[in-house]
């Protein structure tokens with residue numbers, strides 16, 4: 001009988017992240033499950049002070065509940081003129097249950113009077129891979145600046161107001177593949193890919 005396929009579970013409920021992660025890891029020899037496949041699991045409170053703390057907590061909790069190797073992503077947008085806000089609180093910037101639009105609106109309002117040369121921002125993603133024995137962390141970041149108004153229809157979250165350094169386009173004006181090539185998550189995923197290849201003993 002053939003062996004059942006290997007499985008990895010993604011510790012996120014964010015469908016937009018799942019799309020990007022699936023795209024980047026598509027060619028690896030395992031089935032990528034997500035929290036949607038385990039609807040009864042309790043919510044993990046993201047109460048850490050750092051992306052590292054939250055990513056680690058999400059991956060370890062899910063690994064323990066499922067017995068499967070787990071991969072978590074915690075991401076924040078760090079705006080220099082706001083002393084690093086919204087940062088680790090990026091998903092709840094406009095309050096608990098805030099929508100992407102609520103968060104974007106609040107950020108644009110906070111930046112309304114900030115001139116173009118002072119609008120620099122950095123996206124940062126930390127990914128944690130927990131296999132039941134160890135937890136390994138990888139990260140990726142992407143520098144850019146904030147637009148004065150949303151531009152583009154693609155992506156999610158703060159993508160319509162994040163202009164990637166060295167160009168004029170926001171992430172929302174890029175395809176998913178293009179975004180993954182230069183983004184914080186794309187870079188973290190390139191490193192996560194290496195970890196996963198070692199774990200599943202995939203040859204180059």
Ligand code: ITT
Nearest residue numbers: 011012013014073074075076090091156157158159
């Ligand atoms: P999980 O914890 O379930 O993974 P989340 O949406 O709470 O999902 P994070 O705390 O990591 O995820 O993300 C914080 C917020 O930052 C997220 O809700 C989006 O608004 C935004 N965000 C994350 N990645 C982004 C990206 O690639 N582009 C634009 N915004 C992003």
